[in-house]
């Protein structure tokens with residue numbers, strides 16, 4: 180099963196190395212990993228999307244992360260109300276005559292054209308994984324020349340409500 | 353103010369909060385941590401520190417190979433309970449201690465390892481004797497540090513000792529670049545520790561203790577599996593009290609031997625691949641298995657799908673990551689073994705009614721004891737261990753190397769006391785036995801230390817005989833000499849149709865002459881009738897000794913759980 184885990188870690192040299200090394204040697208399966216500074220420059224925040232077989236596997240990942248002296252807090256936020264976003268840059272084949280069409284196509288995704296070459300354009304999109312994947316599928320027929328994804332970064336929303344609770348009322352009634 | 357804190361060899365160590373070089377800080381900090389001996393080997397990048405060692409006179413034991421130094425530090429740590437300290441130079445000095453660091457990591461031994469490093473100005477340029485020891489040791493240390501600024505040094509050393517010795521003990525490495533060791537800074541060792549990411553749980557949850565006590569009351573076939581965690585916690589006395597209160601049979605892991613008296617009626621002996629039939633069958637049939645400070649290593653469990661199939665598992669461990677790692681656990685108890693046992697004693701639950709179970713165990717014990725066959729000609733290695741046990745009154749510190757002799761020592765030397773047994777369990781490091789005996793002798797200068805070694809493993813670190821010679825250290829080396837890589841030979845016999853690939857020694861050195869080269873007294877024995885007398889004489893000899901004991905060459909260790917098999921499938925359970 181796929182889980183999203185966040186960890187706050189000391190922003191010391193080598194901490195990324197410690198954690199990726201741990202994942203590799205314990206054969207934990209990571210799909211993506213992102214890291215960046217927090218409001219406190221001494222502390223970084225990491226977001227992992229991992230694949231585990233079962234609860235026990237998940238438990239091991241969390242406990243092994245906690246064993247690292249530089250890891251301050253670990254949390255599996257998969258089942259919580261979270262904001263999870265990634266950014267993707269997609270370079271696609273685009274002859275000048277196709278550009279208008281592409282531009283219209285990606286508009287609903289709020290993707291922007293960030294670079295234009297002779298035979299290609301580069302799109303930038305941010306959003307949750309599903310949205311990013313949907314856009315990639317959509318532009319695939321044009322021919323993707325290069326693709327770079329940052330992986331998910333996430334944190335909890337400002338409420339304690341679970342995403343799966345759904346809204347208690349809707350705007351219709 | 354510089355209070356005098358130590359006098360060693362007529363030289364004094366001072367400490368105080370003042371300006372000094374990085375190397376001075378290091379030695380001052382070691383003195384503050386009550387380090388009474390360093391094992392090490394000098395070289396370019398660590399020379400400033402060696403100069404400080406010279407100046408202060410802090411005790412340093414010069415090994416003849418860095419691997420000898422680190423295994424000595426491990427033996428010292430295992431017996432003294434204090435951190436072993438090892439100092440080596442950069443590059444090859446540092447890479448030579450890697451095996452020992454990995455060994456200490458997997459067997460939870462507290463070490464503080466200080467490696468020299470090239471100057472910060474050239475780190476990353478493939479400078480002379482530069483090795484990325486931080487990168488290399490990241491997975492095999494509990495934590496490691498590279499010191500970038502001299503002012504960080506006191507904090508780092510203080511943290512290193514704290515991390516190495518608390519929680520689940522382990523090795524911590526400090527990489528000290530040469531320019532940092534010569535730079536000047538302000539030494540302040542009184543700053544409080546600030547380690548928000550390192551907060552081991554010592555006192556277990558009371559509810560879990562209650563659950564465990566109730567599980568014992570309701571069990572029909574309870575058994576305890578006790579590992580080295582009990583020893584690291586210093587909890588043997590509490591353990592004995594708890595077991596006598598609850599009357600639960602006890603199996604030990606290899607490393608847990610001595611945590612519970614081996615001759616106690618409730619002792620089942622060692623569990624695992626070469627454990628006793630009784631211990632393994634008790635684990636197999638148990639309905640409640642309480643693991644205390646043991647980590648369900650595969651050499652203990654055998655094939656996991658057959659392990660303790662009917663048992664509800666309770667697991668007391670200071671490392672939460674060990675709980676549930678290999679075995680589904682119903683009652684997790686995170687905390688120090690001694691604390692947990694004290695709480696269990698205080699809980700004073702009703703013991704289980706398990707007379708039938710105890711009868712079953714007694715039957716197994718009498719029907720399937722450990723065995724070997726005398727042939728009336730050759731010296732049986734098992735008999736040799738029994739003789740060592742008899743001649744040392746079961747009270748020696750015994751260290752071993754890795755292989756058949758290690759298993760025989762574990763089987764036939766009945767440890768009644770904690771902290772008498774030093775062996776490489778998790779990593780199975782050949783070359784460990786002899787230098788670890790040297791470290792053990794430093795931890796207990798007055799005690800009899802016997803190094804039971806294979807003829808192959810001894811040759812991996814034999815150069816440390818220099819230390820015995822230099823210091824007249826009375827370690828007794830006993831070679832269980834079968835002219836083979838015995839354990840490898842056994843596996844080739846059993847699982848490779850007797851194709852003895854590179855496991856039989858066509859020639860061997862004259863071990864007695866080797867000993868004599870170091871001015872160590874040697875005995876060679878091959879006649880079983882002479883063994884006991886020679887052994888007595890050697891053990892009584894005032895000084896280091898090497899005994900070359902020529903044992904039966906093709907003896908195998910039994911009983912045995914073959915790879916892939918379960919506890920109930922032991923082979924060689926009877927003559």
Ligand SMILES: Cc1ncc(C[n+]2csc(CCOP(=O)(O)OP(=O)(O)O)c2C)c(N)n1
Nearest residue numbers: 755756757780782806807808809837838839
């Ligand atoms: C450093 C290292 N290399 C290889 C091994 C594999 N190994 C395990 S036991 C053994 C044979 C040991 O022979 P010896 O020291 O004579 O002891 P014996 O088994 O004969 O008692 C070997 C090679 C090991 N454990 N450690």
